[in-house]
Amino acid sequence: MDSTSKIVIVGAGIVGSAIAFQLSKRHRNVTVVEARRPGSGATLASYAWINSRDKTPRGYHDLNRRSLDMWSRFAQDLNADIGLRWGGEMRWSASDEGAETLLNRAAELRSWGYPVAEITRDVARAMEPGVVMEPFTSAVYCGIEGHVDTQRVVRTCLNHLQQAGGELITNDSVASIEMESGADGKSAVTSVLLSSGREIPCDVLILAAGFDTTALAAMAGIEFSQRNSPGATVVTEPQSPIFRNIVCMHTPRDLPDLLMNVRQFTDGSVMVHAGSHSGAISDTSEDDPEKILAEIARFIPILAGAKLKEIRRGMRPMPEDGFPVIGFSDPVPNLYLAVMHSGVTLAALTGEFAAIEILDSEQVDILDPYRLERFNQ
Ligand SMILES: Cc1cc2nc3c(=O)[nH]c(=O)nc-3n(C[C@H](O)[C@H](O)[C@H](O)COP(=O)(O)OP(=O)(O)OC[C@H]3O[C@@H](n4cnc5c(N)ncnc54)[C@H](O)[C@@H]3O)c2cc1C
Numbered sequence: 001m002d003s004t005s006k007i008v009i010v011g012a013g014i015v016g017s018a019i020a021f022q023l024s025k026r027h028r029n030v031t032v033v034e035a036r037r038p039g040s041g042a043t044l045a046s047y048a049w050i051n052s053r054d055k056t057p058r059g060y061h062d063l064n065r066r067s068l069d070m071w072s073r074f075a076q077d078l079n080a081d082i083g084l085r086w087g088g089e090m091r092w093s094a095s096d097e098g099a100e101t102l103l104n105r106a107a108e109l110r111s112w113g114y115p116v117a118e119i120t121r122d123v124a125r126a127m128e129p130g131v132v133m134e135p136f137t138s139a140v141y142c143g144i145e146g147h148v149d150t151q152r153v154v155r156t157c158l159n160h161l162q163q164a165g166g167e168l169i170t171n172d173s174v175a176s177i178e179m180e181s182g183a184d185g186k187s188a189v190t191s192v193l194l195s196s197g198r199e200i201p202c203d204v205l206i207l208a209a210g211f212d213t214t215a216l217a218a219m220a221g222i223e224f225s226q227r228n229s230p231g232a233t234v235v236t237e238p239q240s241p242i243f244r245n246i247v248c249m250h251t252p253r254d255l256p257d258l259l260m261n262v263r264q265f266t267d268g269s270v271m272v273h274a275g276s277h278s279g280a281i282s283d284t285s286e287d288d289p290e291k292i293l294a295e296i297a298r299f300i301p302i303l304a305g306a307k308l309k310e311i312r313r314g315m316r317p318m319p320e321d322g323f324p325v326i327g328f329s330d331p332v333p334n335l336y337l338a339v340m341h342s343g344v345t346l347a348a349l350t351g352e353f354a355a356i357e358i359l360d361s362e363q364v365d366i367l368d369p370y371r372l373e374r375f376n377q
Contacts, residue, residue: 001359004029005203008192010174010216012038014046014150015317015343016208017157018351021078024164026359031200032161033192035173039154041210045231045314047261047273048344049248051089051145052114055342059369060323061112064342066366067349068144074348075148080156083149083266087247090119090128092139098254099138106140116142127245132299147247147263150344157351172196177205177219179332187332189220204358206336211315213325213339220332224325224375226339229316231273234289236306238268251299260296269309272296316341324370326350327357337372 007023009016012034023030050071052064075084093099106116117140119127124139133139158168178191178199189205205220207213214226242264243249251260261273274292289308297304317339319325324340338354340346353364 001027001204001361003027006031006201007204007206007358008033008200008202009206009208010192011041011207011209011213012154012158012168012170013041013043013208013210013343014039014153014347015210015338015340015350016206017154017161018074018347019206019208019338019354020161020166021157022351022355023358024161024166025077026355028165030161030164030166031169031202032158032166033169033172033174033194033200035171035209035212037170038158038168039151042231042314042316042343043150043154043210045233045312046150046344047233047263047271048147048150049089049145049261049263050147050345051142051248052345053089053109053116053142053145058112061114063349063366063370064345065114067346070348070352071146071148074351078153078156078160080152080159081266082152082156084146085148085247085266086144086146087243087245088141088143089145089248089250090124090131090139090141090246091250092124092133092252093137093254094135094252095254096137098252101254102138102140109142114142115144116140128243128249130242130244130300130302131249132301141246145248148344149265153347169194169198172198174209174216177216179220186330187221188334189332202334204334204336206338206354206358208338210317210339210343213317213337217329217335217337220329220335222329222332222335222337222372224372225320227316227318227320227322229318229341230313231316232311232313234272234274234292234311235309236270236272236293236303237309239264239270239306240268240302242270242300242302249299251296258292258295260292260299262296262300270303270306317343320375324350325372326354326367327363327371329372
């Protein structure tokens, strides 16, 4: 691509920002348009666990694993404190049946080269004396996982964009996409029109608008649907350190009540992501946040009396089959889509590989299963 070509990115969540960062390292003419405040969509609500733990099938696990392994270099390139914390995740089971499920999955993951170790009750307790693991039938620990402060990631990516000469437009949304028809029966995006009335010509348009990507793509004549998956997380006021070794904890998946995921930011505030047994993405975080904080104190007594700071809400971007959509679209060849769940884990990979596909016109083969065209087959 010509260095004068104009690239416009719609959406300054973690995905759009990571792409903006990677592009702006090599290309000056990048503009990011964000309807609200950067990082205020799903990226704000995110539990932001960088992992490939519950990802299947194998190819999708490998995609997430590859991105997980790219995160340290991404963080190093960002050259700022982005609240990235490594240390791994621990979970345990409460029943014999739960132990079987937990240990079988751990064995499968190990056979895929993913280091989830079975640990004894004594080891689990010694690692995390502040966590009450009762009832207990088995436990596993995966040391390569981490989490990150998504707001800092977004801010840092966009700072780099601006320092490299790119433009960030906030509180203004893309209201329409202008197109022209080519002789080959395909269309091309020529510009985007913002709510403010400003028109921005573009040679390449990247849609990284999370859940709203479906509506934006429709403006360019591209149809794809997403699941309706609202999510929320609960954040406390800063607390004393809750973990000694791990950085993420999941309560047993086989307990008959709430499932909770817990992490602690570097300022001490604690994020709890709660769900129900009806599925990993069935959130109950906003139903009764005080109850969630009371429940989590059962497992982490130091959190008893922790004050609620905020509830963060967002729509998970999630194409209908649950997998990402990444890449140029066939009917509109200068329109690039990047919409996905696990967008925090996948941000490192998506930013780097999107830059290859856009600037070098090369298709990255590991992304082939995640093209939009799969829905037409
Ligand atoms: C509760 C919850 C827990 C999660 N946990 C994890 C986890 O542990 N690990 C993980 O990897 N992922 C997790 N995810 C998923 C992850 O957070 C998302 O995949 C990721 O944040 C998506 O980022 P994004 O940039 O694509 O979308 P978003 O963050 O939603 O950003 C899209 C942006 O586009 C903007 N926009 C929309 N329309 C327009 C328009 N017309 N013009 C201009 N701008 C527009 C929006 O304002 C928004 O800021 C979780 C998500 C939720 C909700």
